[in-house]
Amino acid sequence: MKKSILLSAAILALSACESGDPQLGKASLDKVLNAMTLEEKVHFVIGTGMAGASGESAVVGATKNIVPGAAGTTYPIERLGIPSIVLADGPAGLRIDPTREGDENTYYCTHFPIGTLLSSTWNQELVESVGESMGEEVHEYGADVYLAPALNIHRHPLNGRNFEYYSEDPVVAGKTAAAYVRGVQKNDVGTSVKHFAYNNQETNRTGNNAIISPRAQREIYLKGFEIVVKEAQPWTVMSSYNKINGTYTSQSKDLLTTILREEWGFDGLVMTDWFGGDDGAAQIAAGNDMLQPGTDTQYDQIMAALKDGSLSEAELDICVKRCLELVARSPKAKGYAYTNKPDLKAHAAVTRQSALEGMVLLENNGVLPLKDVKKVAVFGCTSYDFIAGGTGSGNVNRAYTVSLLDGLKNAGFTVDDSKKDVYLKHIADEEAAFKASLSDTYSAFYPTPRPTELVPSAGELAASAKDNDLAIITFGRNSGEFFDRTSADFELSAKERELLNKVTAAFHGRGKKVVVVLNVGGVIETASWKRVPDAILLAWQAGQEGGNSVTDILTGVQSPSGKLPMTFPINLMDAASSKNFPIDTETGVYFTNRRVDVGEKDVDQTNYEEGIYVGYRWFDKQNLPVSYPFGYGLSYTTFEYSLPVVVNDGKKITAMVNVTNKGQVAGKEVVQLYVSAPESTLDKPVKELKAYAKSKELVPGETQTLTFSFPLSELASFDEAASAWKVDAGVYNVLFGASSRDIRCTAEVEVEASETPVHRVLLKQ
Numbered sequence: 001m002k003k004s005i006l007l008s009a010a011i012l013a014l015s016a017c018e019s020g021d022p023q024l025g026k027a028s029l030d031k032v033l034n035a036m037t038l039e040e041k042v043h044f045v046i047g048t049g050m051a052g053a054s055g056e057s058a059v060v061g062a063t064k065n066i067v068p069g070a071a072g073t074t075y076p077i078e079r080l081g082i083p084s085i086v087l088a089d090g091p092a093g094l095r096i097d098p099t100r101e102g103d104e105n106t107y108y109c110t111h112f113p114i115g116t117l118l119s120s121t122w123n124q125e126l127v128e129s130v131g132e133s134m135g136e137e138v139h140e141y142g143a144d145v146y147l148a149p150a151l152n153i154h155r156h157p158l159n160g161r162n163f164e165y166y167s168e169d170p171v172v173a174g175k176t177a178a179a180y181v182r183g184v185q186k187n188d189v190g191t192s193v194k195h196f197a198y199n200n201q202e203t204n205r206t207g208n209n210a211i212i213s214p215r216a217q218r219e220i221y222l223k224g225f226e227i228v229v230k231e232a233q234p235w236t237v238m239s240s241y242n243k244i245n246g247t248y249t250s251q252s253k254d255l256l257t258t259i260l261r262e263e264w265g266f267d268g269l270v271m272t273d274w275f276g277g278d279d280g281a282a283q284i285a286a287g288n289d290m291l292q293p294g295t296d297t298q299y300d301q302i303m304a305a306l307k308d309g310s311l312s313e314a315e316l317d318i319c320v321k322r323c324l325e326l327v328a329r330s331p332k333a334k335g336y337a338y339t340n341k342p343d344l345k346a347h348a349a350v351t352r353q354s355a356l357e358g359m360v361l362l363e364n365n366g367v368l369p370l371k372d373v374k375k376v377a378v379f380g381c382t383s384y385d386f387i388a389g390g391t392g393s394g395n396v397n398r399a400y401t402v403s404l405l406d407g408l409k410n411a412g413f414t415v416d417d418s419k420k421d422v423y424l425k426h427i428a429d430e431e432a433a434f435k436a437s438l439s440d441t442y443s444a445f446y447p448t449p450r451p452t453e454l455v456p457s458a459g460e461l462a463a464s465a466k467d468n469d470l471a472i473i474t475f476g477r478n479s480g481e482f483f484d485r486t487s488a489d490f491e492l493s494a495k496e497r498e499l500l501n502k503v504t505a506a507f508h509g510r511g512k513k514v515v516v517v518l519n520v521g522g523v524i525e526t527a528s529w530k531r532v533p534d535a536i537l538l539a540w541q542a543g544q545e546g547g548n549s550v551t552d553i554l555t556g557v558q559s560p561s562g563k564l565p566m567t568f569p570i571n572l573m574d575a576a577s578s579k580n581f582p583i584d585t586e587t588g589v590y591f592t593n594r595r596v597d598v599g600e601k602d603v604d605q606t607n608y609e610e611g612i613y614v615g616y617r618w619f620d621k622q623n624l625p626v627s628y629p630f631g632y633g634l635s636y637t638t639f640e641y642s643l644p645v646v647v648n649d650g651k652k653i654t655a656m657v658n659v660t661n662k663g664q665v666a667g668k669e670v671v672q673l674y675v676s677a678p679e680s681t682l683d684k685p686v687k688e689l690k691a692y693a694k695s696k697e698l699v700p701g702e703t704q705t706l707t708f709s710f711p712l713s714e715l716a717s718f719d720e721a722a723s724a725w726k727v728d729a730g731v732y733n734v735l736f737g738a739s740s741r742d743i744r745c746t747a748e749v750e751v752e753a754s755e756t757p758v759h760r761v762l763l764k765q
Contacts, residue, residue, distance in 0.1 A: 023081035025333055029324045032080055033317060040077055041313075041320045042302050045284060047294030048073045048084065050274070067142045068107075069097030071274065071393070072293040074327060085330045087192070087271075087292065090148025091115060091164055091180075092389045092543065093396035094137045107340065109137050110347040110544065111388045111396035114479065114521055115150060115176075117358035117540035119166035119565040120633075122670040123694045124179035130354050131183020133347045138189045140342040144330040145190040145236060147393070151177040151224045152199045152240075154522075154566045155614055156577040157490060160202035163390045163479035163521030163541065167565035168615030168630065170220055171689050174227025181232035188331060190235025193228055195273055196260070197221055197249060199240040202484045203582040204603040206276070209243040212608040214761075217244075218718040218725075219612050222259065229266045235326060236269045239288055241276050250277035250288045254761035257287040263758060269326045281305030289319040290326075344399070352545035352552070357668070359553050360538040360562040361634040362526065367513040367534040369556025369636055370470065376408055377416040377468040379503050380496075381451045382476030382519045384423040389541045390521055391447040391480035398544045404474055404517065407547025411555055416468055419456070427451045447480030453495035461506035471507045471514045472554075473500060473533070479521030479541060484582070490572055491525050504532050517550055527570040527627040538562070556636060559667035561694070563633035563739065567615050570627050576610035576618040612685065616740045620686040631672045631689075631739035637663025637700070641671065641744035646734045648712070648749050655691070655708040657736045657745065661698035669695045672737045673708045675715065678730030682717050687735060690714055715751060723760040729753035 022031040036044065050072065066073065067086045076084035089095035094109040112118075112134060118127050138146045150164040151173045159165075166173040181191045198210040198221050212221060228234060237260065239250035249255055250272045260266045271290040277283050280291055280298030285305075291298050305311035327333050361368070378384075386403040389396060408415045430451040456464070464471070475496055477489060492500070504514045513534040518524065521541050530536060537560070542549045553560050569575055582603045613621055616630035640662045646655045659669050671694075674687040691708040698704060715732065716725035731750050737743040 021079050024324065024328055025081060029321060029328065032082070032324060033321055035080060036077070036320065038306070038313065041316055042299055042306075043075045044077065044082075044323055045290055045302070045316070045319050046075060046280070046298050047290065047292040048075055049295070050293035067096055068100050069095065069397070070143055071095070071147060074290070074323065075294070082324070082327060083330075083332045085144040085327050085332045086142060087145045087147055088138065088143035089393040090134065090146050091150050092394055093134060093398070094141060094143065094146065095393065095396055096141060096143070098397040098399075105340070106399070107141065108344065108399040109141070109396050110134075110344055110351055111398040111401070112347075112351045113355045113358055113543045114389045114394070114541045115164045115166050116162065116521060116565065117355060117542055117562075118180070119172055119176045120358040120360055120540065120562040121354070121694075122172070122563050122565075122692055123357055124175055126354055126357055127176055127179040128183035130350060131180040132186050133183075133350045135184035135187035135189055137342040137347065138184065139187040139331060139336070140339050142331075142338040142340070143189065144332055145192055145326070146184055147192045147194065147238065148184070149177045149180040149191065150194050151228065152195055152197070153221055153224070153614060155200040155608070156575055156581045157523040157566075157569070157572065158485040158487070158581060159200055159522075160479075160484040161199070161481050162523075164394050166224075168567065169565065169689050170223035171227070171691070172565050174224035174231075175692075177224060177228040178231040181228055181234045185232070185235065188336075190326065190330070192236040192238045192271060193225065193234045194238035195240035196225055196237050196270075197240060197255065198244055199242055201582060201606065202482055206241040207243075207604060209246060209605045210608060211245060211605060213611055214720050214723075215718045216608055216611045220614055226264055229260070229264045234268060235329070236271055237266065239270055239272050239276060241273050248277045251279060251282040251286050253286040254759075255286075258759050258761050261287065269322045281311045284319050285311055285315055287319070289322040348545055351543040352549050355542035355545065355549035356552055356558045356560075358540060358562045359542070359549070359560055360564055360632075361553075361560040362536040362538050362628060362632075363530055363533070364634055365513075365534040367470075367515060368537070368554060370554050373413070373469045375414045375416065375468040375470075377464045377471045378405055378408070378474070379456070379471060379499060380474040380476070381423055381427055381453060383472065383474040383517075384420060385427050385451075385476075386474075386546045387476050387478060387519050387541050388544050388546055389479065391478065393481060394479075401544050402547035404472065404547045404550055407549075407551035408472075410548060411551045416464060419454075423454065426454060447478035447483070450476050450478060453493065453499050455495060455499045455502060458502075461502055465506040465510045465512060468512070470512060471503050472517060473503055473514065474517045474519055475524075477520040477522070477524060485522065487572055490523070492529060497529065500529060500532055515554065519546070523566060523568050525572070525627075526568055530627065556665070559636040559665055560633065561635060561668040561670065563631050563670045563672075564628055565630070567619055567626050567630045568628035569619070570625060574619070574624055574626075576613050577608070580607050580609060582606065617685040617688065620740065626741075629739045629741040631670070631737060632742070633670070633739075635663075635667045635669070637661055637665045637667040639663075639667075639669040639698075639738070641736050641738075644734070644736055644745045644747040646747040646749040648751060650712075652709055652711045653690075653715075653734075653749060655734055655736075655747070656705055658703050658705050659695050659698070660703040661700050664700055666697050666699045668697050669738070671695070671706050672739070674735040674737055674740065674743070676733040676735065677715065677717075678728055678732060680717070680728045682719060682726070684717060687740070689740075712751060712754070713756065716754070716756070722755070722757070724755050724757040727751060727754045
């Protein structure tokens with residue numbers, strides 16, 4: 001049937017001019033819509049398929065023919081002047097094929113820092129500038145919609161996709177994503193904010209049923225999306241794979257229509273994640289406008305529902321028109337002649353510089369910035385094989401990755417690389433063995449395990465400590481989708497601990513310092529070993545210029561100013577969600593089957609019984625000690641906060657505080673504004689982040705007044721019984737902090753009560 005439809009479409013295209021069919025971009029959208037046949041409408045809301053996938057559509061290869069390596073395309077209707085537009089993966093940079101058959105040119109993209117690093121900058125202006133560079137590559141390589149940013153909440157430290165996401169706090173997640181979207185969309189290309197919503201684990205991600213209270217949904221898991229929709233107007237939103245209280249998110253009208261559109265005012269398009277959901281007709285009825293990458297089954301489901309009356313053509317037309325609106329605003333529809341030549345050199349400079357503000361200095365016992373250090377010994381496989389970012393859809397086909405070894409050499413250090421060949425052979429051998437063990441379809445997306453760590457002999461360490469001024473050890477962790485991390489990944493391995501202890505003993509025995517660099521995508525355990533080395537730099541995964549960026553921080557080119565967007569717990573089980581995360585946190589074994597009868601966790605369903613108590617909210621409520629608190633990060637200088645002022649004008653809260661650099665070097669400071677609510681009938685967190693600001697680079701002795709502003713409605717909690725947002729009357733304590741547990745000064749503000757009813761939706765089963 002589809003082949004005949006396509007043949008008919010081709011015949012119609014030849015006679016389009018003669019028949020006077022309305023053309024997209026020339027006629028109104030309504031006229032174009034009315035000229036579409038029912039079959040064309042159904043095809044139009046379904047993507048053109050994915051090569052090699054089961055159930056693929058009949059228009060396979062469209063993506064490959066336009067932008068090879070892009071994730072998907074929309075359905076073209078030539079007779080109506082409707083082109084196929086290209087959807088391409090992110091979020092750390094554009095993911096397309098770097099080479100093309102019969103083409104000697106290369107099409108590399110810039111690998112920018114991962115999401116956790118960008119959010120660690122706490123700098124919306126910087127994130128927007130990074131997004132603008134990303135968007136320029138999307139535009140110049142011929143893509144139309146960039147499938148990014150990703151902003152789901154860091155509910156648990158082991159979520160495999162936390163590297164793409166931003167924070168355990170919805171304000172940080174939402175504000176970072178909004179800045180990212182604004183930057184990308186400055187280039188006249190769209191973004192697709194993902195994964196909407198509650199996508200907080202990879203285990204059974206396409207079938208897991210998230211059981212979440214309405215209050216936790218509203219205050220934690222939806223809040224960041226609400227911020228980005230209202231502040232940045234993304235072109236599209238991508239629905240997630242999972243279910244919410246029994247319904248696939250892509251099939252939930254409550255979520256996609258009532259909340260997203262009617263409450264928040266979103267006027268763009270909603271698309272599925274690739275192969276998301278199980279009923280194409282239900283997705284259309286819910287307001288999920290486009291189904292990607294598109295399958296024959298979805299076409300049949302929609303046509304059957306139209307035939308039996310369970311889906312009306314009017315409902316279909318709503319989605320078709322939104323698809324038309326998206327295509328009409330795309331570069332393809334506007335005839336943009338993309339160059340395939342973005343400014344990769346300029347973007348390499350952007351990624352190198354942007355990474356500096358997101359690296360977090362965790363410990364510093366007087367060793368950093370480096371002084372009087374000329375000879376450096378580097379240890380750890382990751383020093384030689386730096387990790388730019390994650391695998392899977394978040395990977396970027398880049399031209400190079402700067403290792404720590406090369407970054408140090410570029411900065412003029414004499415680096416002891418006598419073991420370089422040994423390290424590189426060891427890394428290559430273990431990677432080859434792992435790849436040889438894979439055979440399934442998605443093996444290209446799997447993150448290769450980090451190689452077993454090498455520990456030099458006592459004699460080698462003694463010689464190294466004698467000949468070098470400093471030791472740097474890099475510990476790495478891969479990031480990627482499809483898998484959640486294990487508890488073994490959270491802890492240092494026995495070999496890593498042995499390496500740390502032996503290198504430190506050898507160098508400390510000579511009165512020399514040791515620095516640890518963490519080239520990781522998410523939280524790892526630090527409490528048991530953080531006092532062993534002299535400094536710890538959390539470098540995250542900084543993109544292709546990672547080694548240069550780390551060296552810039554180590555040498556003091558810029559004072560570190562990154563702050564943690566999540567809590568580093570002492571123990572994994574301290575996190576409230578560990579009780580209901582689908583992994584054995586003692587053994588690291590995944591639960592891939594439902595085996596409640598033998599005490600295993602049910603991967604078909606995840607109960608978010610901790611409610612709103614995620615991250616620092618939980619640790620504060622329980623008064624639990626942590627290794628590093630939310631918002632924490634050291635600098636090479638010190639800052640003083642003074643003269644806090646808070647004003648309520650009846651509509652918004654405005655707060656101000658002075659920040660003064662009291663140290664000896666220039667630096668930037670992130671000030672976090674928390675609010676503690678008065679006693680209420682609702683259980684409230686000890687404090688909640690409501691705003692934040694980052695100072696300019698302050699020279700020693702310089703003072704800057706930082707201003708924060710947010711509407712009074714942000715003080716509201718969601719009352720499930722009343723299905724309303726309620727602001728309690730009383731005196732609120734406003735806290736200005738360098739972290740969630742380092743409050744520098746406070747002020748009070750009095751607020752009147754208010755209540756805003758909303759639809760009673762997404763109720764727990």
